[in-house]
Amino acid sequence: MRAIRAQMRSTAAKELSVVQFRTLAFLDRNRGASLSDVKDHIGLTLPSVSKLVQGLITRGFLHREEDPNDRRRNALAATAKGRKVLEAARAVTRQSLAERLAGLDDEALALVLEAMHALRPIFLTHNGKGKES
Amino acid sequence: MRAIRAQMRSTAAKELSVVQFRTLAFLDRNRGASLSDVKDHIGLTLPSVSKLVQGLITRGFLHREEDPNDRRRNALAATAKGRKVLEAARAVTRQSLAERLAGLDDEALALVLEAMHALRPIFLTHNGKGKES
DNA sequence: GGAAATGGTTTCACTTTCTAACTATCTAGT
DNA sequence: ACTAGATAGTTAGAAAGTGAAACCATTTCC
Numbered sequence: 001m002r003a004i005r006a007q008m009r010s011t012a013a014k015e016l017s018v019v020q021f022r023t024l025a026f027l028d029r030n031r032g033a034s035l036s037d038v039k040d041h042i043g044l045t046l047p048s049v050s051k052l053v054q055g056l057i058t059r060g061f062l063h064r065e066e067d068p069n070d071r072r073r074n075a076l077a078a079t080a081k082g083r084k085v086l087e088a089a090r091a092v093t094r095q096s097l098a099e100r101l102a103g104l105d106d107e108a109l110a111l112v113l114e115a116m117h118a119l120r121p122i123f124l125t126h127n128g129k130g131k132e133s
Numbered sequence: 134m135r136a137i138r139a140q141m142r143s144t145a146a147k148e149l150s151v152v153q154f155r156t157l158a159f160l161d162r163n164r165g166a167s168l169s170d171v172k173d174h175i176g177l178t179l180p181s182v183s184k185l186v187q188g189l190i191t192r193g194f195l196h197r198e199e200d201p202n203d204r205r206r207n208a209l210a211a212t213a214k215g216r217k218v219l220e221a222a223r224a225v226t227r228q229s230l231a232e233r234l235a236g237l238d239d240e241a242l243a244l245v246l247e248a249m250h251a252l253r254p255i256f257l258t259h260n261g262k263g264k265e266s
Numbered sequence: 267g268g269a270a271a272t273g274g275t276t277t278c279a280c281t282t283t284c285t286a287a288c289t290a291t292c293t294a295g296t
Numbered sequence: 297a298c299t300a301g302a303t304a305g306t307t308a309g310a311a312a313g314t315g316a317a318a319c320c321a322t323t324t325c326c
Binding site: 034035036046047049050051054070072073074 | 272273274275276277
């Protein structure tokens, strides 16, 4: 607990925007992904993710090298520092969620869990950013 | 159904941002609320809300007059057009939600309803925008 | 081998938001 | 009743996020 707090303050976990968080998380799960991969996952344009990723690299959260198979592509990955920040950010939201959910008794909690389980497949499909209505 | 579609296209429901939607919804529920009331509910600064509301007034979705009791305050309210746009926007999300939920059988649906009921009081408290951690 | 497609970056404009500074009105304390 | 301070809102200016257009480098396909 205290360790997490310390981490949060020290590691400049301060101010990870939602998009930044999602990007970092995605690249933690998918080492070596390219900018376009990020673009497809996050749903921004290529220029935007370009800047976004540049920022995360500057801050030392990400690491970029050339893809050996395709020299146009970037091979992106989270750095150790990046993973630390990511975990810190997760800890914060977990904490906050836990505090909220603490108000539920066991039965209610089980209910919620079941419901989430039922909803999960329904909302897993990607939105798709269709340009027309 | 077709009526709603028509409404959506006609009324320039196109492009209501989330903040705009929330503002409009709030002022539909709370006629005569002031800019500061909106600010407290939406969680933006006063200048931001000022411009936000100005935009909605310009588009004819909101209506402003002077509060008779306090001449500093605005008394804001949704116009008929604003309510129409609001309802159209709601219809869109309802539609989308309905499509998703259509995949659930009655039992699962009941489960989800119960869970939401349990969660509701937990998440009703306002976030609060605390400046420090 | 050259045309077309793909991956990224840069530039420019637009929008949203904030802070700071200001005006107008109201409230309280003397 | 006056004035000091609080409250409501606006304006101006700066910073951040995003997208479209133009561009370069590399790869793929006929």
